[in-house]
Amino acid sequence: MCGIVGYIGKRNATPIVIEGIKRLEYRGYDSSGLAILNNNNELKVFKKSGKIIELERSLPAPDKTAGKIGIAHTRWATHGKPTTVNAHPHTGCSNKFAVVHNGIIENYKILKKKLESEGHKFKSDTDTEVLAHLIDHFAKKETDFTLIVQEALKLVEGTFGIAVINTDYPEKMIAARRGSPLILGIGKDEYFVASDVAAIIIHTKKVIYLQDNEIVTINRKKFEITTLDNEAVKAKISEIDWNVSSIDKGEYKHFMLKEIFEQPTSVRNAFRGRLVDKLSTARLGGLAMTGEELRRIKKIQIVACGTSWHAGLIGKHIIENLSRVPVEVEYASEYRYKNPIIPEDTIVLVISQSGETADTLAALREAQAKGARVFGITNTVGSTIARESDGGVYIHAGTEIGVASTKAFTSQVTILILLAVLLGRMRNLPPTFGTALIKELKNIPDKIQKILDKDEEIRKIAETIKDSSNALYLGRGANYPVALEGALKIKEISYIHAEGYPAAEMKHGPISLIDENMPVIAIALDDAIYDKIISNLQEVKARNGRLITIATEGDEFIKEISESVIYIPKTIHTLQPLLSVIPLQLLAYHVADLRGLDVDQPRNLAKSVTVE
Ligand code: G6P
Numbered sequence: 074m075c076g077i078v079g080y081i082g083k084r085n086a087t088p089i090v091i092e093g094i095k096r097l098e099y100r101g102y103d104s105s106g107l108a109i110l111n112n113n114n115e116l117k118v119f120k121k122s123g124k125i126i127e128l129e130r131s132l133p134a135p136d137k138t139a140g141k142i143g144i145a146h147t148r149w150a151t152h153g154k155p156t157t158v159n160a161h162p163h164t165g166c167s168n169k170f171a172v173v174h175n176g177i178i179e180n181y182k183i184l185k186k187k188l189e190s191e192g193h194k195f196k197s198d199t200d201t202e203v204l205a206h207l208i209d210h211f212a213k214k215e216t217d218f219t220l221i222v223q224e225a226l227k228l229v230e231g232t233f234g235i236a237v238i239n240t241d242y243p244e245k246m247i248a249a250r251r252g253s254p255l256i257l258g259i260g261k262d263e264y265f266v267a268s269d270v271a272a273i274i275i276h277t278k279k280v281i282y283l284q285d286n287e288i289v290t291i292n293r294k295k296f297e298i299t300t301l302d303n304e305a306v307k308a309k310i311s312e313i314d315w316n317v318s319s320i321d322k323g324e325y326k327h328f329m330l331k332e333i334f335e336q337p338t339s340v341r342n343a344f345r346g347r348l349v350d351k352l353s354t355a356r357l358g359g360l361a362m363t364g365e366e367l368r369r370i371k372k373i374q375i376v377a378c379g380t381s382w383h384a385g386l387i388g389k390h391i392i393e394n395l396s397r398v399p400v401e402v403e404y405a406s407e408y409r410y411k412n413p414i415i416p417e418d419t420i421v422l423v424i425s426q427s428g429e430t431a432d433t434l435a436a437l438r439e440a441q442a443k444g445a446r447v448f449g450i451t452n453t454v455g456s457t458i459a460r461e462s463d464g465g466v467y468i469h470a471g472t473e474i475g476v477a478s479t480k481a482f483t484s485q486v487t488i489l490i491l492l493a494v495l496l497g498r499m500r501n502l503p504p505t506f507g508t509a510l511i512k513e514l515k516n517i518p519d520k521i522q523k524i525l526d527k528d529e530e531i532r533k534i535a536e537t538i539k540d541s542s543n544a545l546y547l548g549r550g551a552n553y554p555v556a557l558e559g560a561l562k563i564k565e566i567s568y569i570h571a572e573g574y575p576a577a578e579m580k581h582g583p584i585s586l587i588d589e590n591m592p593v594i595a596i597a598l599d600d601a602i603y604d605k606i607i608s609n610l611q612e613v614k615a616r617n618g619r620l621i622t623i624a625t626e627g628d629e630f631i632k633e634i635s636e637s638v639i640y641i642p643k644t645i646h647t648l649q650p651l652l653s654v655i656p657l658q659l660l661a662y663h664v665a666d667l668r669g670l671d672v673d674q675p676r677n678l679a680k681s682v683t684v685e
Pocket of ligand 1: 425
């Protein structure tokens with residue numbers, strides 16, 4: 074989704090902000106642009122539809138783009154097509170200000186009409202341009218740059234993260250936020266503004282996470298944060314603990330592949346320090362709940378979007394199974410508007426890799442408004458969801474850059490397994506089972522590695538399905554949401570239409586789609602329902618469907634009915650999803666790569682969806 078980078082300091086801003094927005098490419102975008110105040114204090118704006126490389130190609134000679142203060146943007150179209158005119162930065166009639174904006178100005182139509190009636194001429198179809206004209210409007214009445222922006226923002230309904238520069242104040246940049254993340258990076262005699270840490274991590278690790286309704290005025294040597302109502306704010310400087318290699322592809326062709334291969338480590342990091350061997354249980358200190366409070370939980374509502382929602386569905390199976398605490402799983406976008414019923418002694422778990430997904434954040438606030446305790450399971454330290462939750466657990470997966478989530482998913486599932494063990498052991502889960510689970514969880518990273526070692530084999534299978542138009546993914550129990558996740562992965566990055574189904578449900582509809590062209594990817598592991606799923610797969614076979622199965626090592630029979638088999642190591646039922654999803658991630662990756670697609674930045678998708 075849209076990205077913002079700003080620079081003010083002694084260096085040339087242009088290469089810095091361009092490098093910054095390149096670091097944000099992974100978030101998904103369809104046009105880009107930048108504005109600088111050059112050394113003659115003129116405002117220069119450059120924009121281009123398409124990739125940042127197109128913007129770079131369209132730039133004039135470096136001396137024509139030089140300046141010590143600049144803002145840049147990657148736009149993910151919401152209002153108006155992804156054209157050059159609609160790209161940010163936007164300027165008003167005076168051409169003194171340039172603004173970049175993330176979020177949505179919901180009352181832009183009313184504001185635009187009013188401004189037009191006052192003579193303002195609009196160039197684009199965007200909601201953002203309204204902001205540039207509003208700033209122009211207030212600049213006629215007010216001279217202080219910060220006050221001008223404050224006045225403009227007071228009229229805005231909706232969400233924003235913005236950065237503004239102004240020819241009248243070549244020593245100042247203003248940034249503000251409501252609903253869309255924005256950080257201030259603090260360097261030595263230089264400052265950065267960014268919507269995402271990744272954009273500026275190579276320059277500084279000292280940041281301030283702006284809070285909603287805060288505005289920062291940055292001079293070259295100092296900054297001041299206030300609320301939009303001009304009250305002083307004492308902000309906390311945080312130290313980012315990422316290293317730069319986490320935003321580098323290293324030896325891998327794509328970030329997604331790198332992240333798939335990081336899973337032995339990321340899963341281990343998710344459970345590290347959280348297993349209590351002696352008591353056969355788990356510890357999740359971030360929940361900050363007493364034993365008594367944990368025992369009192371009667372229901373859990375899990376709220377999330379996309380891949381995180383799939384992790385939630387797996388969590389439901391495992392938590393209910395181990396602890397007998399009923400779990401409901403809801404799409405955040407539905408939950409927030411349905412006036413959710415949250416009975417007493419219910420806890421709400423929001424799951425979000427980015428910690429910034431607009432719908433998930435709104436669901437969190439809705440649950441809190443109803444008096445519920447809300448816990449966040451996120452990957453992003455300092456994210457809005459992490460800050461606004463009543464407690465939570467970091468999954469410690471490390472930066473995830475590929476739009477299609479992989480390692481965050483397995484880490485989320487790992488945390489949900491730990492929660493299931495914790496709640497289960499406080500109820501009826503016997504210590505013997507707790508011990509067995511913990512012991513086997515420690516084996517999972519090595520077992521994931523064994524599946525990753527089959528990468529070549531999986532690529533060959535991907536060759537056989539890469540030209541398909543459709544695919545069906547089947548699983549049962551906790552492997553049904555894994556099938557959903559497998560289908561989502563291939564859809565996201567290879568644009569093959571795919572659906573996930575509970576295997577037995579296939580005969581109630583999708584079976585009509587099965588013919589010799591339809592790959593059916595089925596998870597059929599050695600457990601109590603193995604025979605049941607085999608019967609479902611026989612139905613596919615009987616209709617000449619092409620069966621690709623994920624099976625347990627040693628299962629010879631499955632070969633008889635499958636076109637291809639990907640064997641995975643045996644594990645206990647509860648932990649199966651952590652293994653069964655790995656071949657599906659690799660399959661989706663290779664299909665997309667073989668189709669020659671942009672795996673890390675699939676069309677139309679955004680990594681962090683900060684609009685509803
Ligand atoms: C977007 C991403 C998905 C992600 C979903 C939820 O759609 O492309 O990969 O699963 O958002 O994101 P979150 O950060 O809340 O987990």
